[in-house]
Amino acid sequence: MGETIKIDVNHITRVEGHGDIKIDVENGVVKECKLEIVEAPRFFEAMLKGRHYTEAAIITSRICGICSVGHQLASVRATEDAFGLVLTKQNRQLKTLLDMGQYFESHVLHVYFLAVPDFVGAQSVFPLISTHKDVVLSALKLKKLGHDIGDMIAGRLVHPIGIIPGGFTKMPTVERLEEILDRIKDARGELLKGVALIKTLTLPDFTRETEYISMYRKGEYAFIDGNIFSSDKGEVSYKDYRKVTNEYLVPHSTAKRAKFSRNSYMVGALARFNNNYEWLSDSAKSVAEDLGMKPICYNPYLNTVAQMIELVHIIDECESIITDMLNTGLKVEEPAKPVLKKCTGVGAVEVPRGILFHEYTFDEAGYIVEANCVIPTGQNLQNIEDDMKAIVPVALGNRTREELTLDMEMLVRAYDPCISCSCHLLDVEFVNDGKK
Amino acid sequence: MSKPKVAFFDFTSCEGCQLSILNLETELLELLDIIDIVEFREAMSEKSDTYDIAVIEGSFSRDKDLKRLKKIRETAGVVIAMGSCAHIGGINSLRNNQTREDVQRIVYPDNPTLYETNKKALPISGAITVDAFVPGCPVDVKEFVKIVKNLVLGKAPGLPTYPVCVECKMNENTCVYEYGKTCLGPIVRAGCDAVCTSNGGVCIGCRGLIPNPNINSQKDIMEKYGLDMNLIMDSMNLFMTEEPKEV
Numbered sequence: 123m124g125e126t127i128k129i130d131v132n133h134i135t136r137v138e139g140h141g142d143i144k145i146d147v148e149n150g151v152v153k154e155c156k157l158e159i160v161e162a163p164r165f166f167e168a169m170l171k172g173r174h175y176t177e178a179a180i181i182t183s184r185i186c187g188i189c190s191v192g193h194q195l196a197s198v199r200a201t202e203d204a205f206g207l208v209l210t211k212q213n214r215q216l217k218t219l220l221d222m223g224q225y226f227e228s229h230v231l232h233v234y235f236l237a238v239p240d241f242v243g244a245q246s247v248f249p250l251i252s253t254h255k256d257v258v259l260s261a262l263k264l265k266k267l268g269h270d271i272g273d274m275i276a277g278r279l280v281h282p283i284g285i286i287p288g289g290f291t292k293m294p295t296v297e298r299l300e301e302i303l304d305r306i307k308d309a310r311g312e313l314l315k316g317v318a319l320i321k322t323l324t325l326p327d328f329t330r331e332t333e334y335i336s337m338y339r340k341g342e343y344a345f346i347d348g349n350i351f352s353s354d355k356g357e358v359s360y361k362d363y364r365k366v367t368n369e370y371l372v373p374h375s376t377a378k379r380a381k382f383s384r385n386s387y388m389v390g391a392l393a394r395f396n397n398n399y400e401w402l403s404d405s406a407k408s409v410a411e412d413l414g415m416k417p418i419c420y421n422p423y424l425n426t427v428a429q430m431i432e433l434v435h436i437i438d439e440c441e442s443i444i445t446d447m448l449n450t451g452l453k454v455e456e457p458a459k460p461v462l463k464k465c466t467g468v469g470a471v472e473v474p475r476g477i478l479f480h481e482y483t484f485d486e487a488g489y490i491v492e493a494n495c496v497i498p499t500g501q502n503l504q505n506i507e508d509d510m511k512a513i514v515p516v517a518l519g520n521r522t523r524e525e526l527t528l529d530m531e532m533l534v535r536a537y538d539p540c541i542s543c544s545c546h547l548l549d550v551e552f553v554n555d556g557k558k
Numbered sequence: 559m560s561k562p563k564v565a566f567f568d569f570t571s572c573e574g575c576q577l578s579i580l581n582l583e584t585e586l587l588e589l590l591d592i593i594d595i596v597e598f599r600e601a602m603s604e605k606s607d608t609y610d611i612a613v614i615e616g617s618f619s620r621d622k623d624l625k626r627l628k629k630i631r632e633t634a635g636v637v638i639a640m641g642s643c644a645h646i647g648g649i650n651s652l653r654n655n656q657t658r659e660d661v662q663r664i665v666y667p668d669n670p671t672l673y674e675t676n677k678k679a680l681p682i683s684g685a686i687t688v689d690a691f692v693p694g695c696p697v698d699v700k701e702f703v704k705i706v707k708n709l710v711l712g713k714a715p716g717l718p719t720y721p722v723c724v725e726c727k728m729n730e731n732t733c734v735y736e737y738g739k740t741c742l743g744p745i746v747r748a749g750c751d752a753v754c755t756s757n758g759g760v761c762i763g764c765r766g767l768i769p770n771p772n773i774n775s776q777k778d779i780m781e782k783y784g785l786d787m788n789l790i791m792d793s794m795n796l797f798m799t800e801e802p803k804e805v
Contacts (some may be wrong), residue, residue, distance in 0.1 A: 162570035162619055163675050168661035169652045177796065180762060184649040187574020187696060231580065245604050248595070251587070269581060277757030280574050280581070280696045284757045291758020371668075 141539065143530050144374075145514060152518075155510045157503060157534065159377040170493040175201050175287060175460070175484055182480065182495065183281045188231070189540055190281045191224035191272065192473030193495075195346060196480040201287040204467025204484055205460030209347065212455055213289050215443050217346045220275045220285065221471070222436045226268025227279055228474035229391070229429040232538045234261035234316065237426045240532050241323040257319055260312040264433075267305050271440070274298050289457030296448065303444045310437050313430075317409055320430055326529060329420040330512045332505055333384050334393035335366065337472045343394070343401040343435060345472050351397050353418065354383040360470040363479045367496045379504045380496070386504035389476025390537065391428035392419060406435035422509055423536045429474075462488040475499055475540050499539045506537055562710055565597035565609035567630055569623055570650055570679060571616030574696040575641035585703055592710055611636045611709065614688075617643040617650040619679040631686040636709055639682045640702070642695035646766040647800035649695065650679035654799045681800060690715045694750055695764035695797060701749055718748040721768050722761050726752035734760050735779060740789040744779060745771035764797045 126148050141161075146154035166185055170178060179197040183190040195217060202209070209217070234257065235247040244250055251258050272279025274294045284291045294302075338357055339348030350358040350366050358366055369378040381387065395402075395410075399417040402410070410416065410431045415424060466483040476498030483492040510530060517526050566576055576598070579586070596606035612634035618627065631637060642648030653661050658677045662670035682688050690709060692702050705715045718724075722743040726733075729752050734741045743752070743761040747768045754761055780787050794803060 162616075162623070163665070163673055164570065164650065165653045165661040165665050165675075168656060168664040169649070171656075171664060180796070181649060181652070184572050184574070184695065187572040187577040190572070190574060227581075231577075235580070246598075248590075265581065277753060277759070280578055283754050283759040 141534065143534065145530065147518060150518060152514050155507065155514055156374050157507050157510065158374050166495065167493045170490045173490055175488045175490065178482060178490060179285065186540055187280050188228055189473055189475065191220055191279060192471060192478050194282055194285050195221055196469040196471045196478045198285055198287045199346065199469030199471055200467045200480040200482050203469055204465040204482060207288045207458045207460060210455060212453060215447060216275055216290055219271060219440060219443055221345050222440050223268045223271030223275065223279055225432065225436050225474050226271065227265055229433050230261050230264045230268065233426055233429055237535055257315065260315050263312055264309055267309055271302060274302060286457055288459060289455055293452055293454060299444050299448055303441065306437055306440050313433055313437065317413065317430055320427060321413060325423045326532065328423060328513060330509055331420050333382060333387035334396045335382065335387050335389050335477060336394045336397040337470060337477055338397065341401065343398045350470065350477065352382060353397055361468050363468060363470060363496065367501065369496060377500045377503060380501040381504060386508045387501065388422065388505045389498045389501045390425055391432050392422065392425040393476060394472060395419065395428040395431060403435045403438035405438055406431050409434045422533065425536045425538065462486060473498065475538055476501060502537050502539065506534060509533055561592060561594045562610040563596045563606065563608065564593045564611045564613060565606055566613045569614065569616030570619040571643045573615065575615045578696045578699050579702065581699065585699065589703055589706065592707065609634055611638065613638045613640050614644050614682050615640045617647055617679040618682055618685040619650060619676050620674050621676060622674060624685055627685045636689045637686065639688045639691040641692065641697050642764045642797050644682045645691040645693050646798060647679055647681045648764065648797050651799040652795060654678045655795055693747055693765035698750055719769055720748050722746045722748050722750065722752050724748055726755045729756045731755050735783045740785055740793055742793055744776050745773065762796050763794055766798060767801050
C-alpha cells in the first residue's frame with residue numbers, strides 16, 4: 123500500500139520573500155511537487171520606463187534590500203555599457219570591493235542565521251545566542267565588516283548612495299582603508315571558526331547532475347565583469363544573455379523561470395565554485411579540500427558550504443585589492459559623463475545568489491524606453507523544483523512527513539533564494555491549478 | 559512587567575528594512591532586553607497568534623492582503639508602519655503614475671491581467687489605521703530603536719519636524735543646488751542625518767514631507783538657481799507619488 127502525503131508549507135521561513143512548497147503524494151505516486159511563489163508583484167520594469175538614466179540604480183536597488191548592491195552594480199554596468207563608459211582600474215577595484223562587502227553581509231546572513239539553525243535543531247538564530255554565543259558574535263562581526271566596507275565605498279550597504287554610472291561620488295580615505303584592511307585580516311580567524319563548525323555538520327547526501335551557469339573571466343574568479351559560462355556549453359558573450367536565460371512562465375509561479383541546455387540550470391555559489399574553481403585563492407582551495415568539496419559538485423545542499431569557501435576567497439581578494447590601492451595611492455576620479463544618445467546596454471554581475479542581468483534602452487535624452495532584469499533566484503526556481511521531484515520519490519517510505527518537510531525547506535534554503543527579487547514583477551495567483 | 563511582544567510582517571516590499579533590523583548587531587541584542595520578538599519570518603520559523611506591537615513593512619497593493627492586514631490590526635495594540643513603502647507608499651507608488659493596465663502590459667505582455675494587483679500601491683494607512691511610522695528607505699536602525707523604545711515607554715515616537723536641510727547644514731555639506739542639482743532636502747523630514755547629501759547624492763524624498771512643508775520657499779530656491787519647478791515634482795514621484803502635492 124503506497125503512502126499518501128500532502129505537504130503544504132505556507133510562507134517558507136528564513137528566506138527572503140514569500141514562497142510556498144506544495145507536495146501531493148497519493149498511494150505512493152507523486153502527483154504534485156511545486157515551489158510556489160506568492161510574493162506581491164512590484165512592476166519594476168514599468169516603473170523604470172520614462173525615468174532618467176541617473177535614477178535607474180536608485181530605483182532598481184529597491185527591488186531587494188539584501189541584493190541592493192547587486193542591483194546597483196548591474197544597473198550602473200548596464201548604463202555604462204550602453205553609453206560606452208570604460209572601467210578604470212580604480213573604478214573596477216572599488217566596484218569589486220563594494221560587491222564583496224555585499225558577499226560578506228549576504229553569505230554570512232545565509233550561512234549563520236538562515237541555514238545553520240536547521241543543522242543544530244533550532245528554529246532561528248535567536249536560541250543560538252545562548253547555545254553558540256561565540257559563533258553568533260563572530261557572525262555579527264563579519265556582517266558588520268561587510269556593512270562597513272559598503273559604508274566606506276558608497277555610504278551604506280542597504281540601498282547604497284555613492285555608486286553612479288561612470289564612477290563614485292566619494293572616495294575612501296587612506297585611514298579608513300587601513301582600518302578595514304586590519305579588520306579583514308582579523309576576519310580570517312573568525313571565519314575559520316565558522317569553517318570548523320560547518321565541518322561538524324552532516325548535510326543531506328543527495329546529488330543530481332545539472333547545468334551550472336556563472337560569469338567567466340579568464341584568470342579570475344569573476345565578479346563584476348566578464349562573459350557567461352555554462353558547464354554544458356562553455357563561454358557565451360554577456361550581450362547574448364537572453365539566449366542563455368530564455369525566460370518563461372509556469373502557471374503556479376509568476377516569478378519568471380529560465381532554461382538553457384537542459385530543463386533547468388543552477389546559478390550561485392555552487393555554480394561559481396564548479397565553473398571557476400581554478401581561480402579560487404590558494405587558501406580558499408585548501409579550505410575546500412578541508413571541507414571535502416571539489417568540482418564538479420552536484421549536491422545543491424552544499425551551496426551553503428560553497429558560500430563559506432567563497433568568503434575565504436573574498437578575504438584574500440579584499441586584502442589584495444586594498445593593499446594595491448594603498449601602495450598605488452588613490453586618485454580623485456570624476457565620474458565619467460555619458461554623451462547622451464539612443465542606445466542599449468547590458469550589465470552582468472555575479473551577486474551572492476548568482477549571475478544577475480540588467481538591460482536598458484535609452485532615448486536620445488537619457489530616459490529609459492525599455493528595461494529588463496533577470497534575477498538569480500528566478501533562474502534557480504526550476505532547478506529547485508527538479509531537485510524536489512528527484513528527492514520526493516526516493517524519500518517515500520524512508521522519511522516521515524515531518525522529515526520530508528524539513529528536507530524540502532532545507533533544500534529551498536540551501537539555494538538562498540531571494541523571492542523579493544525573483545518576483546520583482548509578478549505575482550502568484552492560482553487562476554488555475556497548473557493543469558491544462 | 560512582562561516584555562511587550564513584537565511581531566514583524568511584510569507586504570509589497572524589498573524587505574530591506576527588516577534586513578536593516580537584523581543588521582542592528584549589538585543594538586539588536588539590547589533591544590531584546592525590552593521587547594520579545596515573537597514573529598519575524600525572514601529570521602525565524604516560529605509564528606505567534608498574539609502580539610502587542612505589529613511592525614509592518616511594505617505597501618498595500620492587492621485586495622487579497624486586506625484580510626491579513628485587518629487581522630493584524632485586530633490583534634495588535636500598536637501598529638507601526640516601517641519604511642517608505644508602508645509609511646507613504648514609497649517606490650511602489652512610482653507605478654501609480656501609470657495606469658494598472660499599462661504596467662501590467664509592460665511587465666507581462668502575454669497575459670496582462672492574470673495576476674491580481676490593485677490600481678495603486680498605497681501606504682498601509684490605505685488599508686488599516688496606523689498608530690506610528692518609521693520613515694526612510696531603508697529605515698535608519700537607530701531611529702527605529704528610538705521609536706520602539708519611546709512607544710514601549712508610552713511616549714510619542716519623537717520624530718523631527720524640521721527638514722533634511724538642517725541636518726545637511728550641520729554636517730557642513732556644500733548645498734547641492736550650488737552644483738546645479740535638484741534636491742528635496744528643503745521639504746523632506748529630517749532624521750536620516752542627511753545621509754544621501756553627505757555621501758555625494760541628493761535627497762530623493764524617501765522619508766516623506768515634513769508637516770506643513772514650505773513649498774513657497776522651495777519655489778524660491780528653484781527660481782534662484784534657475785531650475786524648473788517641474789524637476790521637484792518629478793523627483794517627488796520617486797517615493798512620494800502618494801504624498802499631497804500643492805503647487
